[in-house]
Amino acid sequence: MTSTPVRVALVGAGRIGAAHAETLARRVPDAHLVAVVDPRPGAATAVATPLGARAETEVDAVLGAADVDAVVVAASSVAHRDLVVAAADAGKHVFCEKPAGMSLVEIDEARRAATAAGVVFQVGFNRRFAREFAQARDLVESGTLGEVRQLRSLTRDPGRGPSDPDVVPPWTIFTQTLIHDFDTLNFLNPGAHAVDVVATADSLLFPGHATLLDHATVVVRYSNGALGTAEASFAAVYGYDVRGEVLGSEGMVTMGEGASSSLRVHGQGGRTASTAHSDTELLRDAYAAELAELCAAVREGRPPAVGADEAFAAFAVAQACIDSMTTGGRAAVATSVLQEA
Numbered sequence: 001m002t003s004t005p006v007r008v009a010l011v012g013a014g015r016i017g018a019a020h021a022e023t024l025a026r027r028v029p030d031a032h033l034v035a036v037v038d039p040r041p042g043a044a045t046a047v048a049t050p051l052g053a054r055a056e057t058e059v060d061a062v063l064g065a066a067d068v069d070a071v072v073v074a075a076s077s078v079a080h081r082d083l084v085v086a087a088a089d090a091g092k093h094v095f096c097e098k099p100a101g102m103s104l105v106e107i108d109e110a111r112r113a114a115t116a117a118g119v120v121f122q123v124g125f126n127r128r129f130a131r132e133f134a135q136a137r138d139l140v141e142s143g144t145l146g147e148v149r150q151l152r153s154l155t156r157d158p159g160r161g162p163s164d165p166d167v168v169p170p171w172t173i174f175t176q177t178l179i180h181d182f183d184t185l186n187f188l189n190p191g192a193h194a195v196d197v198v199a200t201a202d203s204l205l206f207p208g209h210a211t212l213l214d215h216a217t218v219v220v221r222y223s224n225g226a227l228g229t230a231e232a233s234f235a236a237v238y239g240y241d242v243r244g245e246v247l248g249s250e251g252m253v254t255m256g257e258g259a260s261s262s263l264r265v266h267g268q269g270g271r272t273a274s275t276a277h278s279d280t281e282l283l284r285d286a287y288a289a290e291l292a293e294l295c296a297a298v299r300e301g302r303p304p305a306v307g308a309d310e311a312f313a314a315f316a317v318a319q320a321c322i323d324s325m326t327t328g329g330r331a332a333v334a335t336s337v338l339q340e341a
């Protein structure tokens with residue numbers, strides 16, 4: 001049986017937007033990339049034209065278009081809340097890159113708009129779609145690992161860090177980077193919620209910088225007693241590194257080995273493995289799987305596997321880290337109370 005693809009407009013043709021556009025056009029059979037939007041001169045055309053899509057500079061051009069079913073928001077994070085609300089108000093289904101807003105209030109506003117419009121609202125926590133992370137979650141849910149006691153999640157960005165520390169917005173390590181790890185910890189500890197955090201972070205690359213935090217370690221305490229650790233660095237010279245671990249009463253599971261494939265070269269220097277040097281390389285299949293999930297949710301008229309509640313829960317941990325850094329102590333994690341307010 002054949003069915004009509006979901007017609008998608010990509011908003012934000014930067015680094016990840018270009019990758020999502022290519023994925024939508026070439027690697028998600030249920031998607032049809034119709035248009036690419038970016039106000040930056042030439043950006044939309046550069047991405048859209050090779051993929052046979054039309055280029056726009058105004059988001060209204062796709063929100064009013066009858067041939068667009070869904071919008072993938074990959075614009076700068078500060079624009080997310082407004083773009084999600086506008087898309088939902090226009091009756092378009094939405095996928096939004098993380099974070100879904102720049103505060104809990106913004107994420108709640110996006111959530112409310114999507115709920116009121118009755119559209120699918122998926123959030124870009126791609127790690128959930130990486131096969132080993134999904135398998136680990138299955139092992140936890142099935143009880144194979146027993147009672148969850150300790151968890152870890154780690155993100156290290158490739159390279160030597162930002163060339164200009166002044167252009168990195170404050171708290172980026174929590175709201176943009178570790179947000180993936182906070183969601184991963186939440187994902188790997190289903191049925192429990194984060195209660196409080198203690199965060200420690202510093203600039204080891206530009207010591208004494210007023211706002212940059214380029215290394216961070218966070219301890220998250222969960223409602224079921226489990227203790228999680230989230231760790232990030234902006235400077236891993238060996239490549240992009242994402243790992244996870246769950247220790248339960250009946251065993252342990254680990255995810256990620258920092259290698260781009262299982263190829264090992266044995267020589268005089270020992271045994272070596274190639275490493276991935278970008279997120280789109282290491283998690284290529286996960287990015288395709290999350291966009292396939294968007295199409296499946298739209299076609300089946302159901303909520304996506306990861307949505308606004310998960311976006312809120314992960315950002316709540318990030319916000320608690322900011323509070324912990326500001327006060328120097330333990331900080332409580334907000335629950336979804338805004339939803340009922």
Ligand SMILES: NC(=O)c1ccc[n+]([C@@H]2O[C@H](COP(=O)([O-])OP(=O)(O)OC[C@H]3O[C@@H](n4cnc5c(N)ncnc54)[C@H](O)[C@@H]3O)[C@@H](O)[C@H]2O)c1
Nearest residue numbers: 012013014015016017038040074075076077079097098124
């Ligand atoms: N899930 C992931 O693994 C992952 C990885 C990278 C980036 N991201 C997220 O994706 C988003 C984009 O990141 P990036 O690295 O591609 O950034 P980028 O700076 O390379 O690109 C952002 C693009 O958005 C455009 N833009 C800004 N405001 C816009 C608006 N109102 N409408 C349309 N376009 C607009 C800019 O002109 C730019 O081309 C960020 O929110 C980031 O957190 C997620």
